[in-house]
Amino acid sequence: MTAARRYAVGQVVFDRDRQAHGRVVGLYPSPLVARLVDTAVFQWIARTVASEPAPPPPAAARDAEAERGVVPVPAGRVPVDVPPTELPVGDQVLAGGRLVAITDLRYRHGGTRTMILAGGRLAVAEHTVRVYRPRTG
Incomplete structure (x- = not known):
């Protein structure tokens, strides 16, 4: 069995159960779950054992987000x-x-x-x- 991963608020992860990327907006006392939100502001609870850290976005994408005011x-x-x-x-x-x-x-x-x-x-x-x-x- 895979060990539970520790995430931080604001970190982007990929939820394999939902097949979606999300940003961590809430952590629970149990290290097995975290609350994620997608770009459409839909929130869900994800299992940390079924999630993996997403690679950082390319510099061009970060610059485009900054221009749109996404921070x-x-x-x-x-x-x-x-x-x-x-x-x-x-x-x-x-x-x-x-x-x-x-x-x-x-x-x-x-x-x-x-x-x-x-x-x-x-x-x-x-x-x-x-x-x-x-x-x-």
Whole structure:
């Protein structure tokens, strides 16, 4: 019998039972099962003994996903759409194909805010912005 594999949240695996690729979104206390989600946001529970790690996508596919705004959500964070006036320091935004933390906010004129991101980059929030916040509760 094959030993159960350990997976991490966000890792892409191939479920041999369903013949489908999925990203791990939940782990259970039992090392024998994990919750997976596919690109259509359909979730299912998969046996880890019937799953295998998927090879990393080619660089061209990763770049295409970054352009479309598809980014793996870090463990413990959830995506939230907020207006610029409700942006707090510490949230993360998608910039350059990766998540970058907001370190400071300036110039609250009208409905816009200027975000100062980690690394000194500037970005202006004019409309609703998708941020990634720590999961609560």
